[in-house]
Amino acid sequence: MTRCRACGHPITEFFSLGAMPPVNAFLKKKDIPNERSFDLSVGFCQKCYLVQLLKIVDPKDLFRHYLYFSSTTQSIIEYSKTTAYYLIQRLKLGRGSLVVEIGSNDGVHLRWYQKAGIKVLGIDPARNVAAEAIKKGIPTKTAFFGHEVAKELARSNIHADLLYGANVLAHIPDILGCVRGVSTVLKKTGTAVFESPYIGGLFENKFDTIYHEHVFYYSLLALQNLFARANLCIYDCEFVHMQGGSLRIFVCHEGMYSASEQVRELVDQEHQHGFHRLSSYLKIRTNVEKLRTQLTGLLKKLKKDGKRVAAYGAPAKGMVLLNYFRLGKFLDFIADKSEAKQGLYTPGTHFLIYPPSKVVDDRPDYVLILPWNISDEVMGFLTEYQKKGGKFIIPVPDVIIV
Ligand SMILES: [Zn+2]
Structure with a gap:
């Protein structure tokens, strides 16, 4: 039994994402075989209403190679x-x-x-x-x-x-x-x-x-x-x-x-x-499963039609999306603006991260925007790709093609 970190009352699990690698731990090629995953489950305290993880990974492990400037x-x-x-x-x-x-x-x-x-x-x-x-x-x-x-x-x-x-x-x-x-x-x-x-x-x-x-x-x-x-x-x-x-x-x-x-x-x-x-x-899981069906359905269809899909951006949240929905098999490559991330591999899915120029040079049919909260900034940054007929997929909160 896990107890609430604020009030000590037992907490109840309502959503589990299973085993997940630390999503900010971008990897060097040699470190891929040693990558570790940890349980990622969320619970609710019925006494003080605090929603919290059931198991906590030592922050020192998560922060050691922090790449987010x-x-x-x-x-x-x-x-x-x-x-x-x-x-x-x-x-x-x-x-x-x-x-x-x-x-x-x-x-x-x-x-x-x-x-x-x-x-x-x-x-x-x-x-x-x-x-x-x-x-x-x-x-x-x-x-x-x-x-x-x-x-x-x-x-x-x-x-x-x-x-x-x-x-x-x-x-x-x-x-x-x-x-x-x-x-x-x-x-x-x-x-x-x-x-x-x-x-x-x-x-x-x-x-x-x-x-x-x-x-x-x-x-x-x-x-x-x-x-x-x-x-x-x-x-x-x-x-x-x-x-x-x-x-x-x-x-x-x-x-x-x-x-x-x-x-x-x-x-x-x-x-x-x-x-x-x-x-x-308890309703959250059902909604997320609906989103999964929608997004993987679209990507499956695009793959079947011979379309090429790349992902832009490698934010932590994007790594959760790729791993939990198992989207790796639909993607050709991943590009990100951060030079600190380029040349490293994505946690769990192990894509080499390319600079954004790869999107313009390679011109995939679709770009999946992983930092969906700043999709306008991303699309503004990739106008050249869009002018040449490229399309964007925004995955969250609803699947939208732009
Ligand atoms: Zn509590």
Whole structure:
């Protein structure tokens, strides 16, 4: 029996993707025979409503060869800038303020605060990306954020006016230690802002966000229960388009600010959708199987008609899609813009990753877009291919041919 990582209540499994290789572990040819797979199953806590993985792979194994540099994705650069200026204005940050970011990557977000004369501190567990940030002049601590690190910061008198984390609450196995850490580092009047892929996505076929690094999948109901454990309160929330639909929450010390209308509305909506009931989660598998039938049906037909299909992009979520739906046999090759990934092999399916020029030179009949959340950016990038008659397949949340 697995117990909830937030409240200790037993959790119930509702969807299993079986054995899956770590989807961010791109391989050298010599490492392919030694590739390992780990169970990937998701469960629901009926007491605090937190959705979580049943088995957790040691993050140190998953992060060792982390290849995701935020600054290689144009949409992330622009998003970081917009978010930073929005938060500076909204929270009235100025020269005396301090912004601390958990999971600061190569400093892509913090540099905008720094440009505005605001003090910053990044915290990131990946040594190579933290080193990149320091090279760019952004103070960064290499660590997994938790209660211990937070106490260390507090002892050095570091208290954040804004504590920011995009896509981090899903990743930290010791989630209680994390929220206690937030409480420790957050200034009395400060605001912590977190963005996490929204659980609603799982009900809309966006199941490929399920992978080993993502230990938790959040509803607002679950987030409220979680933060309450560290005497923190969610006073506002809004949806943002990142990662195929994320929920952004504004957190304060209990009693500091009162909850907005948006919070009350979303809580009502989640009750209506049954995000607090196991029976709702049990429907996810059926929907995903429908999507599988649709997508493999299309690819099978294209193959039979002698069409050539390549995949563009090798994001983690795409690796989940290829492995769980067993799509490898339908594809001719895979290309990705990231130079760090080119020349390596994809986890599980073992395709050599080519640069994007291969799509233009080779001209497959169809390109399957694996980072479906940024399909517009991908299609914009491959206009030359499209002008010459190439077509795109967007696989999630619905199968669409463009
Ligand atoms: Zn629980």
